[in-house]
């Protein structure tokens with residue numbers, strides 16, 4: 001996006017990486033105090049076929065070392081979204097964490113979106129489980 005020519009588009013760091021790493025497109029370093037959340041710009045927008053979605057996931061290294069994760073993990077990028085992709089980070093660690101421009105803060109993976117058509121029904125087909133859930137089969 002304009003003003004972010006210094007940042008490369010998201011890329012996989014190794015051939016076998018699943019995620020495309022996303023960089024922080026902050027103009028100034030941004031600090032997250034313990035417990036604080038901030039929406040971090042990434043400097044890019046994209047288009048993809050309606051059969052795809054993108055998921056924004058945390059990086060395990062940041063989570064493990066600093067308690068930095070994505071609050072809405074996994075974030076959902078709709079195929080029709082044309083705005084800047086942003087990452088909602090939260091600091092669950094005990095110390096402040098500062099994000100510099102260009103730092104890799106999250107990763108983006110793609111998933112297939114099945115074409116589903118929903119409709120209302122008067123009743124549902126029987127199953128053995130029925131309405132049982134939330135551990136009803138034991139632990």
Ligand SMILES: O=c1ccn([C@H]2C[C@H](O)[C@@H](COP(=O)(O)OP(=O)(O)OP(=O)(O)O)O2)c(=O)[nH]1
Nearest residue numbers: 056072075076077078079081084085086087088
């Ligand atoms: O981590 C995220 C999550 C969402 N988005 C953008 C792209 C996505 O397509 C849009 C809407 O996201 P979502 O559907 O999760 O949020 P909503 O609260 O339902 O907003 P909307 O009513 O705009 O769909 O916001 C991001 O940039 N990063």
Ligand SMILES: [Mg+2]
Nearest residue numbers: 076077078081
């Ligand atoms: Mg939505």
